[in-house]
Amino acid sequence: MKFTEGPEIRDTKAPEGPVEERWEKRKFGAKLVNPANKRKLNVIVIGTGLAGGSAAATLGELGYNVKSFCYQDTPRRAHSIAAQGGINAAKNYRGDGDSIYRLFYDTVKGGDFRARESNVYRLAQVSVNIIDQAVAQGVPFAREYGGLLDTRSFGGAQVSRTFYARGQTGQQLLLGAYQALERQIAAGTVQMHTRHEMLDLIVADGRARGVIVRDMVTGEIERHLADAVVLASGGYGNVFFLSTNAKGCNTTAIWRAHERGAYFANPCYTQIHPTCIPVSGEYQSKLTLMSESLRNDGRVWVPLRKNDERAPGDIPEEERDYYLERIYPSFGNLVPRDIASRAAKNVCDEGRGVGPGGLGVYLDFRDAINRLGRDAVEKKYGNLFEMYERITGENPYDVPMRIYPAVHYTMGGLWVDYDLQSTIPGLFVIGEANFSDHGANRLGASALMQGLADGYFVLPTTIGDYLAAGPFGDVDDEAVAQAEIRVRDKIDRLLAVNGTRTPDSFHRELGKLMWDYCGMERTEESLRKALERIPELRAEFWQNVKVSGTAEELNQVLEKAGRVADFFDLAELMCLDALVRSESCGGHFRAESQDADGEALRDDEHFAHVSAWEHGGEDGPVLHKETLEYEYVKMTQRSYK
């Protein structure tokens, strides 16, 4: 795939000065909007997950006129609902040495030195307010007998800073945001549009001014105009077809905005989660995560011998390889996700994997049950054990769980500056949809933190600075009409093909290709192969896809086809990005770039930058680099040994 290189991005709008003062400075410097004017300012928020739900609610509370959209039947079902393990915050309630600085440090290091220091520091600062806000809303976090909040440890950290609500932290936090949102809907500041899918962004006179959406029940194409647009549409892990994401997660909102001019940053940074239930058959429609919190008490192992077919209980202690504890003695089973995932792949590649096809490793609770008792283990992880049993038919109290890595999260996303504004003025991007805070690898329990930091605290301040210059007046009719025509055209084209293969069958094939060639381990050869295959498959899609039904009704096949079409284009950019970044970093492992022990080897001389891609149409994408500088956390090769 061709590409060219364009000018570097130099200004990220982060204030200068000591890192601890930057957010304060920015808040003070941000222009304020006169309360009387806020009602006249319209903001569109796409998505009602932790990021979008909290943003829409907060903007409503501030008095803006908000329209909120989601594709589900109610905002409470956004994918954030599925987050299990917890949310980080630098409260240091345990007095175990945590601090804002330590959370900042851990996040920059965990991200393998590919995130911006200014943003990450702000995230750590704001983290403490999130817990306060959630508790005040009635989020029932786990508590200790004294009535204070309980915490646990998560991968990549040596302090206990993860707040949780049993295995349903995302659900409880999202319900908090959802309830705040419903309160604003009742107050009339937010107008909710459920079962509506954003299909294009309206850009007029250089500003984001609205969206084109499809009413998924009637099929009607609608235009909604505003003074600013916020995308909180989540991650794009479903490009791999099989992932832990909800089935509807897609890239359409951000991809179409990318086509309209928003740069896409680090698309190749994908997180593969080490503890998921392995694939059971061809029909598999999604993968289920087993929370990382299980690694607090579960021990990961495989048989020492290859192709050992014995039942796990028949394998004596000395013939087991607790490989994480062996290779990484100081972090053991709690190494960051990218490291744990690759280690699992390595032992399976050696032929020591367990279960069907040898694609699995054991996560064993025998010792924890002996140490703490079955009751204590059940209290902590009961719902996860139940979920496991429901899916696999095996009881993890008696036999070890079988787990394998699966696609889970995308660190890449639309490029944003310190204000969370994309390269299109008036287009803000928050939550998993942006690329901002996690570098090349996200630490566990940090996505919930980022989504809520963006939505409750950061965006409501920074968007005010932009809106202070508004309202921006009438929107050019021509720009709106153009966007609408593009949307209708695409739908008509999809319906017109009338071929013989379903959208899902193409999606599955694309996903397999991405997993094989752009998954846990990438090579120049695999990526070149993918870049050859994707356009071929896409061409076949446009010649042979079968979309039943019409555009004027609830049509789930049409919805799916539109999303798959965008996944093709995104997949190509991901592979290109992975090819150009010939170093290994975080979740991006290039086999050519590893040290003698097989650990990821960064190349800071050539790659200490963000790769922000501009959509280039016929001439291919244009790469803009944003150099990353580390004033506070010294760049070192990560070591969890």
Place this chain on the structure above:
Amino acid sequence: MNLTLRVWRQSGPSDAGRMVTYKVEDVSPDMSFLEMLDVLNERLIVEGDDPIAFDHDCREGICGMCGMVINGVAHGEQRATTTCQLHMRHFEDGAEITIEPWRAAPFPVVKDLVVDRSAFDRIIQAGGFVSVPAGSAPDAHSVPVRKEDADAAFDAATCIGCGACVAACPNGSASLFTAAKITHLSLLPQGQPERLSRAKAMVDQMDSEGFGGCTNTGECTAVCPKGIPLDTIAQMNSDYLKANAK
């Protein structure tokens, strides 16, 4: 496994709807119920038929989007399980399975197995929240909460808003859903200031949406995938009575 499905098909709100029979072959016992329907739908699309519309998203039992009445039972016979978490190993080879949408007047059918549950959102809008704008909260440790209260509040808060309780209730009551939220918030110190006004507003909204009254049949809690207990309804009624006595 080979199965015979009898599925409710209804092209839209104005269509009367009917049961249609489909044969599905080579079903693996490890498939989920929705994966079995996926396989059927893939075939229908290729054959040029309209695939069966059904709601789903997380497929992990947590978003509350899925929901079908399977052999007459909301979410199927396996207890404490959403439709998406139901696996085919619980069915016999050769079985005949009927699949219908939630049936309740306040949940009109949109298409096939998809229904409109927006009445639930309006019940929450009426008062299912704590009024605390972002940025106004005190330190999280300023108010300790008894562990028993926090745990009980959590148990009520796990409701996923799926609507199975309504579908199972002979009166089409939404009491379990509404009571779960009222109980969650009324067990916590943060929920006290608005406790009675919340109960009153939510119950009144529930009634005005056309849900039926509760006669304690217990069908709701039997199908509830999250095991929301019936005593939450007693809690709701008690708060509601107090609010009206005021």
